[in-house]
Amino acid sequence: MEKNTLFDKIWDSHVVRSVPNGPDVFFIDKHFIHEVTSPVAFLNLEKRGIGVLHPDRTVGTPDHNVPTVDQDKTIKDKLSRMQVERLRENCQRYGIELHDLGSDHHGIVHVIGPELGITQPGMTIVCGDSHTSTHGAFGAIAFGIGTSEVEMVLATQCIMQTKAKKMRITVDGELGSGVTSKDIILYIIAKISAAGATGYFVEYAGSAIRSLSMEARMTICNMSIEMGARGGLIAPDETTFAYLKGKQYAPKGEAWDKTVAYWKTLKTDEGAIFDKEYAFDAADIEPMITYGTNPGMGIKIKGNIPTTEGMEGSNKISYLKSLEYMGFAPGEPIKGKKVDYVFVGSCTNGRIEDIRSVAAFVKGKQKAANITAWIVPGSREVEKMAHEEGLVKILEDAGFELRQPGCSACLAMNDDKIPSGKYAVSTSNRNFEGRQGPGARTLLASPLTVAAVAVTGVIADPREVF
Amino acid sequence: MAYDKFNILTSTVVPLPAENVDTDQIIPARFLKATEREGFGDNLFRDWRYDVEGNPKKDFVLNNPTYSGKILLSGKNFGSGSSREHAVWAIYDYGFRAVVSSFFADIFKNNCLNIGVLPVTISAEFAEVLFKAVDADPKTEVEIDIDKQTITLLSTGEFESFDINSYKKENMKNGFDDIDYLLNIKDEIAAFAENR
Numbered sequence: 001m002e003k004n005t006l007f008d009k010i011w012d013s014h015v016v017r018s019v020p021n022g023p024d025v026f027f028i029d030k031h032f033i034h035e036v037t038s039p040v041a042f043l044n045l046e047k048r049g050i051g052v053l054h055p056d057r058t059v060g061t062p063d064h065n066v067p068t069v070d071q072d073k074t075i076k077d078k079l080s081r082m083q084v085e086r087l088r089e090n091c092q093r094y095g096i097e098l099h100d101l102g103s104d105h106h107g108i109v110h111v112i113g114p115e116l117g118i119t120q121p122g123m124t125i126v127c128g129d130s131h132t133s134t135h136g137a138f139g140a141i142a143f144g145i146g147t148s149e150v151e152m153v154l155a156t157q158c159i160m161q162t163k164a165k166k167m168r169i170t171v172d173g174e175l176g177s178g179v180t181s182k183d184i185i186l187y188i189i190a191k192i193s194a195a196g197a198t199g200y201f202v203e204y205a206g207s208a209i210r211s212l213s214m215e216a217r218m219t220i221c222n223m224s225i226e227m228g229a230r231g232g233l234i235a236p237d238e239t240t241f242a243y244l245k246g247k248q249y250a251p252k253g254e255a256w257d258k259t260v261a262y263w264k265t266l267k268t269d270e271g272a273i274f275d276k277e278y279a280f281d282a283a284d285i286e287p288m289i290t291y292g293t294n295p296g297m298g299i300k301i302k303g304n305i306p307t308t309e310g311m312e313g314s315n316k317i318s319y320l321k322s323l324e325y326m327g328f329a330p331g332e333p334i335k336g337k338k339v340d341y342v343f344v345g346s347c348t349n350g351r352i353e354d355i356r357s358v359a360a361f362v363k364g365k366q367k368a369a370n371i372t373a374w375i376v377p378g379s380r381e382v383e384k385m386a387h388e389e390g391l392v393k394i395l396e397d398a399g400f401e402l403r404q405p406g407c408s409a410c411l412a413m414n415d416d417k418i419p420s421g422k423y424a425v426s427t428s429n430r431n432f433e434g435r436q437g438p439g440a441r442t443l444l445a446s447p448l449t450v451a452a453v454a455v456t457g458v459i460a461d462p463r464e465v466f
Numbered sequence: 467m468a469y470d471k472f473n474i475l476t477s478t479v480v481p482l483p484a485e486n487v488d489t490d491q492i493i494p495a496r497f498l499k500a501t502e503r504e505g506f507g508d509n510l511f512r513d514w515r516y517d518v519e520g521n522p523k524k525d526f527v528l529n530n531p532t533y534s535g536k537i538l539l540s541g542k543n544f545g546s547g548s549s550r551e552h553a554v555w556a557i558y559d560y561g562f563r564a565v566v567s568s569f570f571a572d573i574f575k576n577n578c579l580n581i582g583v584l585p586v587t588i589s590a591e592f593a594e595v596l597f598k599a600v601d602a603d604p605k606t607e608v609e610i611d612i613d614k615q616t617i618t619l620l621s622t623g624e625f626e627s628f629d630i631n632s633y634k635k636e637n638m639k640n641g642f643d644d645i646d647y648l649l650n651i652k653d654e655i656a657a658f659a660e661n662r
Contacts, residue, residue, distance in 0.1 A: 016658045017651070022633025025651065027658055037550065039501040048645070054659070065499060079499035086501050130549040130573060146551035146577035148643065156648040158655055161576070162631070194486060195543040198572055228546060230572050294486050294546070314541055318485040411495040411548075420518070432490040432547060434513050 003272040005166050006235050007201050010141045010266070014124045016158060023160040029123040031058040031153045032109045033096070035083040036065060036413070037128030041151035042090045052094040052154045059118060060091045061099040063108045064129075065413040068376055068403035071101050080414065094154075107379020107405045110134040110347035114218065115381050117247025121236035121263040126153060131347045131429065133224040136233035137217035138240055139266050141201070143231035164230040165199055165275040168268075170206035173282035178463040180357070181216035182349060182427070182446035184208065185223045186288035186298045192278060194296030198228030200276065203268060208282035209234060214243040215353045222348045223429050226295035235267040287461055290431045290444040291334050293322040297431070299334060301449065301461045307331045325433055326441050327421075337459045339443075341424035342373045342450045343436070344400075346410035349427035350378030352385045354447040358400075359391040361451035361462065367399035368457025374416065375400045376408040400454070412437045425453045469582030471641040475563055475610045476620070478535035481600045482527055487540055488547035489574060493556045495548075506552055507559030528560075532604045539596055540567045545574025554578050564610050566617065568593045579634050580643060586610060586617055592626045595619065612638055 004012075016025040038060070045051065052058065065080040075081035084101065091098040099105045105112050110131055113119040121139040126132060130144035149159045169188060189196075202224050209217070217234050224232030241260055244250045251259040290298040291305045299305065305323070307330045308316050323330060328337075344350070344358050355377065367373045375395055377383040383405055386392050392402055409416040410428035412435070418424040420439025427450055431442040443459070452462040497509040514526050522529040538557065544567040545553065554577045557565065563583060568590040570578075578585045588596075599606045599619055607620045612635060618625035630638070637643065648655070 016655055019633045019647075022631045025648065025655070027655070027662070029662075036498050040503045043502060050649070064495075077499075082501055083499055128549060128551075130547065144549035144573055146549055146554070146573065146580060148551060148577065148580035148645075152645055152648055155645055156652065156655055157659060158648055160633075160644045160647065164572075194546060195569060195571070198543070198569070225547075225573075228543070228571055294488065314483050314485055317483075318541070321484075411490075413495045413498065430488075430490070430547060432488045434494055435490050438494070438513055438518060 003269040005268045005272045005274065006139060006203055006233060006266055007141065007166055008272070010122055010124065011163055019160070023162045025158050026161050027124065027158055028126050028153050029057065030118060030125045032113055032125070032127035032132070033058055033060040033087070033150065034064055034109050034127070034129065035062040035087040037147050038090065038150055039083060039086045041147050041154060042086075044151050045154055050155050052096065054157045055095040057157060058154065059097045059099070059113070060087055061106060061109050061112055062087055062101055064407045064411065066101060066406040067414050068406050068408050068416055071404045077414070104380055107381065108347045108350060108407055110222065111350060111378030111382065114138065114214070115247070115379060117244050117250035120244065120250070121240060121266050126159065130225045131222050133229070133231040134218050134222040134347055136221035136224065136231050137214060139233055139236035139263070141231060141233065144225065164201040167197055167200040167202045167229070167276045167278070168274045169202055169204050170277070170279045171204070171208040171282050172206040172279070173208055175208055175211070175282050175285065178287055178448060179285050180446040180448055181212050181219045183285055183288045185220045186290065186295070186444060187285045188280065189223065189227045189295050190288065190298035191280070192227055194226060194294040195228045196296070197224070200229050202229045202232040204232060204234050206279075210237065213353060214239060215351045218351070219348055223295065226429060236263050287446065287449050287463065289334060289425070289449060289459060291326060291328055293325055293431055293433050295429065295431060295444060297322065298444070301335055301459065304331055304333050305329070335459050335461065338423065339371065339425050339453050339458060340422040341418050342371055342454045343376070343409045343424055343426040343428065344374070344447055344450055345376030345378065345408050346428040347378065347407070348429040349447050350376060350382065352382050354427065355382065355386050355391055356389070357447045358451045359394045361448060362398040362400070362455060363394050365398055365455045367454045370457045371454050373400040373454050374403060374409060376403045376416070377405050379405050409436050411435060412440070418442070425450050425459065469641050472563065472582060472584055472612055472638040474612070475536060475584075476607055477537045478533070478605060479537045479539045479596065479600045479608050480527055480533045480535055481597055482538060482540045483597055485541035486543045486546055489545055489550050489553035490547055492545070492553040493550065498550060498552050503555055505559070506556040507561070510556040510560045536561060536563045537608055537610070538562045538565045539593070539600065540565060542567060542569040542590065544570050546571040549573045549577070551577045551581065554581055554583050558583050566593070566596070579638070582638065582641065584610065584612065584638060586628045588617060588626050588628060595624060
């Protein structure tokens with residue numbers, strides 16, 4: 001019998017037809033839309049005089065540009081307001097479910113999809129956002145697309161894509177204390193580089209991955225794109241089923257049992273061949289932080305910024321340019337560097353477990369005087385839980401500012417910008433030049449590390465702060 | 467939507483030797499707020515091109531009158547990061563029809579092919595040859611022939627072949643996009659959806 005990977009199984013069952021010497025016509029089960037990458041797609045549909053084929057397969061929410069204060073008031077920024085209004089009009093006109101600002105399930109698209117149980121194993125999921133890979137944590141093929149493809153999905157529920165190559169990354173062993181799933185993924189990206197998985201779809205496997213909660217798995221799959229991968233997935237298991245059970249859109253009653261039986265078949269066959277494999281030992285992973293301007297530029301917090309030894313040509317020039325932007329020198333330690341901002345939030349680490357971990361760490365402590373600390377829940381649901389569990393009080397007592405849900409300072413499309421030249425340690429996913437505002441200097445780390453930085457005011461190892 | 471047909475492109479080259487140019491550099495997020503596809507070229511490489519007051523930075527290649535053309539030659543891993551198609555819209559609107567690099571990010575490459583910008587992947591060695599030739603003579607012309615799948619340095623005749631699947635090639639040559647194809651097989655898609 002043919003041995004297939006999980007990726008093969010899901011991909012192949014969604015191919016409507018293969019164009020000879022061309023892409024596959026690929027059927028999409030669920031499509032998420034937001035205000036920034038959808039308006040031109042809708043406009044083009046109108047120009048072509050066609051409608052939305054399966055409005056029940058698309059779900060929308062405004063998240064990228066929305067303010068994180070005063071969400072009950074009219075959005076002040078005219079262009080942001082227009083985009084949000086356009087999303088409302090388009091959803092209403094075509095009968096698309098919208099989780100609008102202020103509604104119970106508003107939030108970052110990659111937080112609310114799983115939270116509502118819309119995201120399920122075996123599905124194909126796309127969205128005009130590269131962090132759609134988040135949904136892969138449920139054993140789904142999920143990836144980001146461009147606006148032309150958003151238009152294709154709206155019009156035909158299909159896109160045309162060439163099947164990616166297959167990569168498996170296995171992490172076995174036990175994680176040390178103070179080491180989180182964010183550290184696992186930052187470690188992997190540092191090992192294989194920001195372009196190391198380009199052209200591949202990644203399956204994460206191994207005992208260290210299996211031991212993670214669904215939220216922790218989402219953090220890992222979320223950052224698959226940061227090593228260039230089309231997406232990343234994890235085979236569903238009891239953890240997945242337990243998470244989904246009872247969720248609003250999850251199957252109920254008899255249908256649940258039948259569906260779980262199918263979900264249990266969603267795994268890579270023993271002996272299936274991957275185009276590329278990596279294996280890492282969980283014991284070697286420690287709290288990580290980035291020091292440069294792409295997510296592959298990460299080191300252990302206790303380590304030093306790499307020297308230029310062995311680098312030459314454009315590689316060395318790019319490296320030094322990156323360090324110059326960050327205001328760092330090759331070879332120096334990263335620990336102890338002064339920080340100005342901390343940001344807890346985003347589709348990478350804006351879930352309740354992330355907020356719990358920060359709150360547990362800062363309970364009874366105060367943020368350092370030089371730190372501005374923002375905490376932005378990934379959704380209204382997360383915000384509500386944080387209030388109910390008393391986390392908001394702990395965080396506010398420690399000097400954190402709680403804001404309303406949205407993408408916020410992860411990409412700084414709204415007013416949540418880090419000022420030029422300032423340092424931010426952030427739980428988000430990208431440390432590109434200007435990502436958190438023009439001239440902003442971003443260091444990526446786990447929520448736990450961010451908590452340690454907040455209370456010490458400098459880059460700190462969470463295992464050494466009490 | 468439909469775009470201009472791509473056949474043989476002969477042009478001078480704009481060199482940008484930086485590596486890992488992500489789509490946040492190509493167009494920063496704060497310029498993604500339009501609801502129509504207009505004017506993105508003005509903000510192409512915004513923060514490399516202009517200072518905070520909006521004055522052109524003299525040392526950036528797009529502000530250097532010595533270089534111009536419809537071909538952008540870049541360092542490896544071009545277009546990484548965000549899936550924003552706006553990055554390709556900015557490149558197209560500015561006037562480029564082809565981007566040449568030894569390595570492209572996946573989503574960016576797809577987006578290019580969907581709106582009529584040709585991504586040409588060449589070897590790191592040939593990229594070096596092109597960078598040197600353009601550096602020595604900014605008037606150097608390069609020819610990209612999509613039918614023959616070749617990119618040629620006209621001054622010396624050195625050339626390399628590049629990959630593109632025949633489906634996308636026909637699309638680029640005719641200015642077609644994928645929706646035209648998908649709408650033509652509507653019934654087949656409907657039958658597939660019915661069985662899911």
